[in-house]
Amino acid sequence: MVERRMSVATHWGSYIAVVDSGQLVRIEPRYDDPVPSPIGPGMVTAADDSARVLRPAVRKGWLNGEPRAHDTARGTDAFVEVSWDDAITLVSDELRRVRAQHGDSAVFGGSYGWASAGRFHHAQGQLHRFLALGGGYTDSRNTYSTAALEVILPHVIGGHPWSYQSRMPMWGEIAENCELVVAFGGLALKNSQINPGGLARHQTQNLQRQCREAGVRFVNISPIRSDTAGFLDAEWLPVIPNTDTAAMLGIAHTMLVNGWHDEDFLRRCCVGFDRFASYLAGELDGIPKDAAWAAKITGISRDAITDLAGRLTTQRSLIMVNYAVQRADHGEQPIWMSVVLAAMAGSMGRPGCGWGAGYATMDATGVAPDRPFVGTIPEVSNPVPDFIPVARIADALLHPGKTIDYDGRRLTLPELRLIYWCGGNPFHHHQDLHRLARAWQTPDTVVVHEAWWNTTAKFADIVLPVATSLERDDFAAGFSDPHIVAMPKVREPAGESRTDHNIFAALASQLGYEREFTESRSEIEWVRHLYEQTRTKLGGDAALPSFDDFWRSATAELPAATGPFPGSFEDLRSDPQRFPLLTPSGRIEIFSEEIDSFAYDDCAGHPKWFEPVEWLRADLSDRFPLHLISNQPASRLHSQYDNGGRSLSSKIDGREPVTMNPMDAAPRGIESGMIVRVYNDRGSCLAGAVLSDDVMPGVVQLSTGAWWDPVQPGMDGTLDRHGNPNVLTADRPCSRLSQGPSALSALVDVERYDSPLPDVLAFSPPSLEH
Template identity: 90%
Template sequence: MSVATHWGSFIAVVDSGRLVRIEPRDDDPAPSPIGPGMVKAADDSARVLRPAVRKGWLNGLPRIHDTARGADAFVEVSWDDAITLVSDELRRVRSQHGDSAVFGGSYGWASAGGFHNAQGQLQRFLALGGGYTDSRNTYSTAALEVILPHVIGGHPWSYQSRMPMWDEIAENCELVVAFGGLALKNSQINPGGLARHQTQNLQRRCREAGVRFVNVSPIRSDVAGFLDAEWLPVVPNTDTAAMLGIAHTMLVNGWHDEDFLRRCCVGFDRFASYLVGELDGIPKDAAWAAEITGISRDAITDLARRLATRRSLIMVNYAVQRADHGEQPIWMSVVLAAMAGSMGRPGCGWGAGYATMDATGVAPGRPSVAAVPKVSNPVADFIPVARIADTLLHPGKTIDYDGRRLTLPELRLIYWCGGNPFHHHQDLHRLTRAWQTPDTVVVHEAWWNTTAKFADIVLPVATTLERDDFAAGFSDPHLVAMPKVREPEGESRTDHQIFAALASRLGYEQEFTQSRSELAWVRHLYEQTRTELGGDAALPGFDDFWRNSTTELPPLTGPFPGSFEALRSDPRRFPLPTPSGRIEIFSEEIDSFGYDDCAGHPTWYEPVEWLHADLSARFPLHLISNQPASRLHSQYDNGGHSLSSKIRDREPVTINPSDAASRGIENGMVVRVHNDRGSCLAGAVLSDDVMPGVVQLATGAWWDPVRPGLSGTLDRHGNPNVLTADRPCSRLSQGPSALSALVDVERYDDPLPEVQAFSPPDLEH
């Protein structure tokens, strides 16, 4: 049977209801190894088999700071009792504290599928019930999402259809400079599902066409070896300074595109005054940039010359904006591309997020596909997604956000469905303290991961293998049928079934389900999509689609709104959706906010934590907590592929041999990574792929604290977010600054504690 996931489409082999293996499809040129690893996790001991309630909560112990979330035993209950507990608690919180006391942001990827979209199901359910406090933006790209509408206009994600695609790059571009790299491991995934992987072959085509690549990153392997990229190791969090040094070199040598800057941009003169030091007495020249970034003055000068004299493309990866002042490298990369002379030319100019998802740079988009109908949320309150701990710890506090003043609401009930905050949030010990404050935490989960263990009520959900659906990936030009492969494990139900039962108790089942079964919903959404795209001429009927498993959507054709090519040709006729109609090198709007950490033009701000900070005397290594190669975020950390990557059951941490030698660390040793926020164990991998002074520990290992709830307790498994700071990158976006963290690493010679991340809590019946 066909199986569509965030990491590709596969064939599932089932024998007598048991999942035997998962095989790649023949038409996928670069299948992800995560898929076959799903078999190990399908029915392992970590599955949540029955509804469970935390013992302390069930016994009515005080639901405040001294509760035992994370360390308590659970009592398994019937579905009828579980539905009663959740529905009664929703009624109580709404009646006593108001609808805004219910938090339903539930940020996370969940699993692939158009109908069984966990966040869509949850938000529909909560909105119909009176409303909820929502979250805004993403942990992945919060700074980018807020800054780009000011600079180039449009929806935060509209840049995806406005930047060059890989085939255009191969045909027209000569030089690609990638800030933050182009790690192929990231391109194995795509939100919503994926038919087949294309990025690797498209990158190869670019190299075969003669395109040269420059990797500006602390990690050499952030670019595939077959690209033969030039590596410029850069001190983490200094990309903005590197770009400013390049820009200054262009300006003083007259290499910048004066015509494009004059006709298609606003504010360059004010930015140039900053660049040459008229505003602060500091010219941002190549020598200045070299001192900050570790890239030589000559290399910066040479790169400026090549960018200005060749058909060039500046790429910026998402990682560079998950840091202190993360808006700045995004904004500055646009300005640098505008200066370089290739902005708005075929296959050249600027783009973001290449290789972070397979569809990025593959296609400019896909036609709209019908999804679970949204319901307007009656509650206007929202929080920036990465400020959940602040909200729980400091209700009533006022914060800045994109020119607004937000008052953080008091949250009494957290309903989490389709995400894992104990994976993606920073400073997990702080989050643990915050997590004790609400009255109740309800979680839908398939496995006893950390989020489930820190809940009060855990409702077991079916996995993507255990329900009917269809996949429609981000920008992926395919729909993939997802017939149920096997029956749900234990007493698991789908999210939709759970919400339908709750809606029935709360009196709005008809509004929620619209009297459709789940398969009827899948058919309805497909046929709605088919009708909107033109009927038989666009897509086959549902029965044919379901039988054949995959169908191709009609392609989108340009021109797309906000085209830089159109802007270059005639800025008056084709203005951008910005206040000026042009690229805002200086933003009057941002300047009016008066933020001391985000001026009206791109600016170098020294990070709070970086290798030149005073703190580096105590913690001399910069931690890169990037995306893993062996799983999607924390998904399927208990899968076969992720487990095979562990070292003595711990997540691998990569360290430069020179840094390892000075600490007596050898390859394969278990080490302790630590700072003032926390510590974790990991398995050492020695490699000169990371520059000296840097260690790399991927996100997504299920957090495994020795003493849950005790601040600073050792993590046995290797989750880097015990080390990262829960600090907004600026007042503009309030995004996370996970990649601004200093640590040290030492040998761990004590007896190794057993990893218990994949063990269920104590369960009573």
């Protein structure tokens, strides 16, 4: 046996693939990765499993010309395998027809998702380039992960939605300067396995250890104890889900009435504190937002809130807020309020202290402020100005022509006749999957590029098999990661799979713009070109080795990003006149005149407590007394490699595990290892029970990403056999400001499932005809 060892780069780390005679034998961690993710080795299991899409396939009803709207059989129909020539002709003809009859905006190419880590074979980049050159498309805006944050922060602290990443303290600064970290939503290390774009070495765990060893104390305000690592010895304050804003208001009120707040910083570097202080004191509504008020809402004791206010203002402190808290009703509020609380506490703009978001959500956050330029597939300007907020795809399909609010604008939802999805899985990301399934029946045609027969592929009309990241040449460079990693093709594509680029080049040829799309380069020529572009931009030989040397060595170190990083809070504190923020006032906007002018009833001119639609104090809790936390999984990235070895090994009798407190399990007769039914009025799913006091009473935790496996795909509310929490979550926007998803505002109940267990078919292909 002659084994070859080859570099592999993924969103969850870099590895060595061991190949023998063209067969993938195993995937090993790199020797220099201190905390390698276990997801990588599990990729071997999925490489050639029965779920691989091996040939182009067309839904039988669509191919036979049956009605292409409303009462179609997407999700239940058989597929007919066809040749590549026929598939390319079908897709190109349908693109021509839809554009001619309904206009370019009728083509939806939002195609949200992580795809793979490569700089050239970036699925959405390839799709958007292809569609833009063909006349344009309706796009989506923002992300399911952070939509509320992306919209609110430019109003509050100015700058690009993601510019805060380079303006908040890095872990090294925290270890050196900070005494107290208060983490709303915690710091779950499982999330730091990933980095968008890839990473060479995982650093977050060791950096957190350094902080603790330096004496930094941590407070975890979360419904889940393990949202901070055990070695941090964090103080856990269990909080009723969706009440973080109320907890922050109670802390802020305590600071205010005791005169502990940083009056100098608030006066010089912020605007609108006086109006916010009136709200805190209850001068407008007669309700002081004091510690006792907050305790009744949050479940955190009055004494704990008062104590935390004192510690935040007498110690060098950092307020951290995780992304999860803003994926909820009124999700803008905890983000906005966390900035205000940091401004009041006295540490804003001091080294290693103040405010930050998303720490440990990705390995990149807090590791380095930025990464220098790295080339990627060139963008083409989209001729179509229409877009939808990313989480409003079902609304657009169900209600074309409807007008919605978005960040001070009025948007008319376009009529979408052709959906082209590439590099993502909407039947994972979206909420209320039964509603999405109804909406998914309305367009004329759904085209999907997929490597596996997941739910999105099964709900398509035309499925084009694509090569995985192991089956093509590329290179990776992650957000804030100081390395660039080669991704040589490890093996040939399975079956008749092709790369996304190859597919789009063939379509562009039929549609008359192949040269514009490919620029007359082969795929490896593109990879070389983008690397050399990067090398030249960063300084040539002094910055990076030649492409051939890089390809042989597999990894190269990028020069450090040196900025400038505009919007520094340290600069603001030192001289707000000389270093203004990119807000209308040039300061932190505790009160935003612009947001106030929108006159939204669910997002005021300053941060405020809005009662969620679904939470443990709502009337609905009489029927559904448990709050569902649908957080990110530890065993995969979103739904990627749910069919991989790591994810499969985490299942209980083939179902996704659901964690609940023993106090909630006992009266329901539930024991660890039992299969249970999690349900509400929107749907139900089976899951394997795990009992643990890691979650507070009244809360159940079911990770996202299990491939949806409905017993009867055409039946509204049908049981999911596999454990996808988005059959339970509400397709309801955070607010009129961001229109972001509110997945973490969902009430459920859990019961034993004593009926015969249905077989899990999530990883089985549909019926295929030739």
